[in-house]
Amino acid sequence: MSWFAEYLWAPAALADHAAALIVAAPLIAAAAVAMAPNGRFAWVMTLATAGFCFWMALSLAGDIGRDGLVSYALGGWAPPMGIEFRADALNAMILLLIGMIAVLACIFSLPAVEREVRAEKRPLFYSAFLICLAGLLGMTITGDAFNLFVFLEISSISTYVLVALGASRDRRALPSAFNYLIMGTIGATFFVIGVGFLYAATGTLNMADIAARIAVMEENRAVHAGFAFIVVGLGLKAAMYPLHQWLPGAYAYAPSFVTVFLSATATKAAFYALVRFLFSVFNPQTFPFAETLLVWVLAPLAGIAIVACSFQAAFQTDVRRILAYSSVAQVGYMLLGVATGTALGLSAGMFHLLNHSLMKGALFMAIGGAALYAPCSKLTDLAGAGKKAPWTMSAFAVAGLSLIGFPLTAGFLSKWRLLEASLDVGWMWAVAIIGLASVLAAIYVGRVLEAAFFREAPEGGPDIREAPLLVLAPLWTLAIMNIWFGIDSSLPLGLAQAGADAVFSGVYALTGSAP
Amino acid sequence: MPDYVLSHYNYWVVIVLMMVGLYIVFESGNLIKRLVGLSIFQTSVFLLYISLGKVAGGTAPILIGGGHGGDKSHGGDESHGAEGAHAVEAVDAHAGGHGGAHDAAHGAEHAAEILYSNPLPHVLILTAIVVGVATLSVGLAISVRIREAYGSVENDEIRAADISLGEAEETAA
Amino acid sequence: MADIAAFFAHWAEPLRVWLGTALALAGGVLVTIGAVGVLRFPDFYTRLHAASVTDTMGATLLLLGMALLAGWSLVTFKLALIWMFLFLTSPTASHAAANAAHTAGLEPIVGRWRGDDKSEDGA
Amino acid sequence: MLIAAAVAVVVSMALMLARAIMGPTLYDRVLAVNSFGTKTVLLMGLLGFLTGRPDFLDIALLYALINFVATIAILKFFRYRSFQIPLSGRGVGGSDG
């Protein structure tokens, strides 16, 4: 794990408090950005904050690589009394991902936001983005169940408004945002109910402490129900099939920058929280019902999600909706890996999570970039886009191939690993499903590529142009990562592996303080 | 059995309230009514939490006796730290003497014997209430925008408007 | 003089408590009577009458009773403030509601009342 | 005996609630809800005495205040259909309530 440490060096004063600063900095900056005089200034501050968060994530990852676990007691109050930030390799991986995507998406945002948001609203827009970022980072790093709810809501509330702002382009953003708000709030409230039951049974809110205390309560019905509520609540946020209905609308109609950021991070943070509860709080080894749930509920749901949503994606006529349905299917892949309940499966799921962020970020960014000057995302509108915007659309092609799982791309390796994990537990049906879904993915990505590269642009079609450098730079960074990690997967796979190993070796658990 | 009912009826009523709130959210087609249902659902969850924190025979978790709940030396003082206790005075209380207003309705009790209800659920629910109102205001703002864009806040009509729009676009293309 | 002081010292305390309780009780009864009126009276204007009259008096009695029970402290002051608010709110609300109903064209029932008032929620 | 007063207040709250739900006109509801609020304020005060901690009257005080503001808001809702116009003795807007 020592290869983390060499990445970046943060002064000790900062590194000691990286866990708090990674969340506090964007929260404080959000307030400052809201007062920024104009959009440019707000953008610079936002980019600086996102960069700072990424830096802190690197620093944290270095610490975790060295010590295995970072625990930070906020307010100086020792954990069960105070709120604790607790991070092992699994958190580190998600924090790094969110930090990196935030920086790239933020670079992309300058041209995108100038097209899609009115000038006087831009500072507030960036403020909402920073709040969302802080919420996602907080969800990922916190070790306190109720604090997780607070951050869940911080990220959700800002997400609702960010999605609704797509109304300047398409009014359907508004009902989508409203539906998301209703579903998201029900999900968050379910989560609170679940936490309440766990609190009633254990008397604590610290996740590691809960884990230690419920280990002897496998018969307690309140704990069982609490578990179910938490899974449903977080599943809603993670767009777990069949609780994904809010996602296609929200992704399809949000401003393009918002879609880029959310598709690559929002469901991932919720998915992390789900994994944390499934494996670190409710250990399948001590809770037979947790294992039952994994094998008999989550695994079939994952299978259905992969097939059903891939089919739905294949029948869409709007590129952003295609990608949105594909996102739900990809959550299914991750869930499939997790549902095997093995370290191999978990690492495969997490590996796919990383890769999916890279490819979906790139795909949405490419569509947003190509349509920068003429808001459009219908398949017919994109006809001939490959000629008009070769750089943008070839990045789309690279990420699309990765989404299909073409050899030499990152997507191929993670699917391969998912296959291995399924075979490892003897799930032949999963192998068949992955094969079928790859064909479907080839169809829906193929439809876009066919329209973009093999069709002539119609007369009077939308004004698709090559995206500016501020779009191409982050876009190609992501695209190159998709290829690089398809050839040399040591970094993402190492992260995923370390995360899964940390979960299964119980690094997260309290040491030597059984109740 | 009656004991069991008496010690759990609170939870059951609260559960029924949650179900009603949730039903309003799912059943109604009107956006504002759905938000009302959502806030009823959330409020009912708050009731659950507060039920968990109630201690029979307890009192509100505000220490009686100006800050030294466990300290018997002025346990009999029985003043509400509330009355007359300005910041300076309360600090004095740490040192020893404390002359606040007296409480006629209550006899002299030892502070150490006083049972307090659990403060933690209260804190959590304070946070949750604030989160609830934040969600509500965002939801209302979105429904105002929906009304302006669609001329309606009924789910069916919004969907119908979108479908007809979609069809129009299809035929145009 | 000393007699009187002793007399007060002896009787004032129980008297205060009893008087306070009695006032609070009277307030409670009054409030309930008003509420029965609001439920039973035939039309809006008569209900308004029942509510506004008893509310103000009932609240006053209850608060006065509580003030007596509390003795002389910050609590008394807060009760006085509450009373002031209620005293302002109830008549204002009644006036506003009656005014709105009247301008909206809600007719009072004049003469003998026969059966239920079926007017719907006017939006 | 305070408990008797509290019970009386609770009973009157229940009756007011019935009127608020039954309507039949909006004005009946406004009346009932406003009166319900008054009674709640009183009940909160009584609860303070019943639990032996009357210093928590702040809540009742706060609600009395909110009730006052809410009444004005409802008045404006009905009479002016807007929260913008001052209550200067001169109003605009619909009179159909």
Next chain:
Amino acid sequence: MNFVSSIVLVDIALLAMLGVVAVAIIRLKSLFAIVMLSGVYSLVSATWFVAMDAVDVAFTEAAVGAGISTALMLGAMLLTARRVKTPDKAGARRWGPFLAVFATGGLLIFASTDLPAFGDPNSPANSYVGKDYIERTPSEVGPPNIVTAVLASYRGFDTFGETVVIFAAGVAVALLIGFGERALAFSGQRSVTPEPVSPDDHHMVLRVVSKLLIPLIALYAFYVQFHGDYGPGGGFQAGVIFAVAVILNALIFGLSETMDAVPAGAARAGAAFGVLLYGGVGVVNLLNGGAFLDYDYLFETPAPGSYDPHHWGQHFGILLVELGVLATVASTMIVIFYAFAGRAPEIRDEDW
């Protein structure tokens, strides 16, 4: 009279009322009635919270749930609709909700059978961390109101998050429906004083009384703010009360006049300032060598092993943090009210 049993009586009566209100809302079609009843629901639950010893929660619920929420819903109704339309189709729509709700309810009932008895002082929830707070607050933090101590110090980061949630709501509403700038345009169009609707449409009493009350309310807000250590109250409640004073002013004396006195820009700055103040306290603690929001490090780095019986750091830390909350909550509520009240109805969405 045994007061424990009297509380049980009140508890049952209030819960029954809640049930009646909630069921009534299902049936009602008049949005106004629904909104009124949801206010009643909040109010009854606030009363119930008092009976359950949760005075701080009751305070907040009365202010936020019964006050602000109702006002916002009325404001939104002015801009949207006043009745719920009856859906044309039933059928599938009928049964889906029923199934989902009963599944949830069944799971909840299943869980409730293993919940500790109501009021049990030895339940895990009441005996572990919750009890520790009561025992340790006097020696570690100081204020008699344990809820304040837990809220602002032990779980101070939650409260920071909560402040940001409110701030986010303000940002969201401002992004969606503006700062009420249309109110100014609206009043500009109507520079001529409109005709009164009817001769009895004058409110001199209200105007005079409000003029008296508004400063008093603001004063009361500060009482609630600084009294929060000793009784129910604190930054949130005070912020809401302060906002209510401004809202009352707007209702009585007009929105554009109020926006001259308390400009939307100032409110926006106030909201940001509150978050910055809260975060700033945390950063100062960091710079002094403590953990984020460790108020013991507010003024200086405490010497190892030293014990401050006055808890000055905690005391002032909580004070500052609550001031931050006050600023954000009050300003945000004002911004949100301006946004709703200031949006003239029926304006098509031509901007963006």
